[in-house]
Amino acid sequence: MGSTASGTGFPADSSHQLATFGAGCFWGVEKSFQKKYGADIETLVGYAGGAPEQPSYKQVCTGQTQHAEVLQVRYDPAKITYENLVDFFFRMHDPTTKDRQGGDAGTQYRSAIFYHNDEQAAIAKKLVADLQHHFGKHTISTTIEPVGxxxxxxxxxxxxxxxxxxxxxxxxxxxxxxxxxxxxxxxN
Structure with missing residues (x-):
C-alpha cells in the first residue's frame, strides 16, 4: 500500500494532449473532472512541481518536497479544448486560498496549473487575468508552473x-x- 510512486504520466500520443492541475487533495480533483467530462478524458493522480524524484505520498504529505498533489488529464482537443479544462479548474475549487483547500493546508495543496508547453502557459495566464474580476478583492493565488x-x-x-x-x-x-x-x- 505504501509503495513509492513511479512512472511519468501518460505515454505520448499524437491524438491526445495533457493538462495537469493542482487544486487540493487529488482524490476530489479527479472525481470532479471525471464527473464533468466522463469518458471524454483519462486521469492519473500524482505529484509535480518539487523534488525529490519519485516521491512517496508520505514524503509529499510532509510539505518538505514542494511537490503538489496533482491530476493529469489526457484529452482529445477535437472534443475538449484546453481553455474548457482551465475554465472548469477555476470553477471546481477555490483558487483564492494560498496553499489550502478546505481543511487541507500546505504547499502540496496549492492551486496550480502545470503547463506542458508555451501555448498552455499563455492560455492559463490570460484566463487568470480575464477571470479575476469574478473573485472581486479575493486575488487568484493559482501558480502557473512548468510541469517538469x-x-x-x-x-x-x-x-x-x-x-x-x-x-x-x-x-x-x-x-x-x-x-x-x-x-x-x-x-466586480
Whole structure:
C-alpha cells in the first residue's frame, strides 16, 4: 500500500494532449473532472512541481518536497479544448486560498496549473487575468508552473473515490457557475 510512486504520466500520443492541475487533495480533483467530462478524458493522480524524484505520498504529505498533489488529464482537443479544462479548474475549487483547500493546508495543496508547453502557459495566464474580476478583492493565488516531471501517485490513490465511495472528499471540490462565483466573492 505504501509503495513509492513511479512512472511519468501518460505515454505520448499524437491524438491526445495533457493538462495537469493542482487544486487540493487529488482524490476530489479527479472525481470532479471525471464527473464533468466522463469518458471524454483519462486521469492519473500524482505529484509535480518539487523534488525529490519519485516521491512517496508520505514524503509529499510532509510539505518538505514542494511537490503538489496533482491530476493529469489526457484529452482529445477535437472534443475538449484546453481553455474548457482551465475554465472548469477555476470553477471546481477555490483558487483564492494560498496553499489550502478546505481543511487541507500546505504547499502540496496549492492551486496550480502545470503547463506542458508555451501555448498552455499563455492560455492559463490570460484566463487568470480575464477571470479575476469574478473573485472581486479575493486575488487568484493559482501558480502557473512548468510541469517538469509528473510522478504517478501510488496505485491505491488512482480512482480512489471510485474504489472508496465514502472516503474523504474536500468540501471545496464541486462545480460552480461564474454567476455563483461572482455572487459569493463579490465580483466586480
Amino acid at each position: 516531471t509528473f510522478w504517478n501517485a501510488e496505485d491505491y490513490h488512482q480512482k480512489y473515490l471510485d474504489k472508496n465511495p465514502h472516503g474523504y472528499e474536500c468540501p471545496t471540490h464541486f462545480e460552480r457557475s461564474w454567476d455563483r462565483i461572482h455572487e459569493l466573492f463579490g465580483g
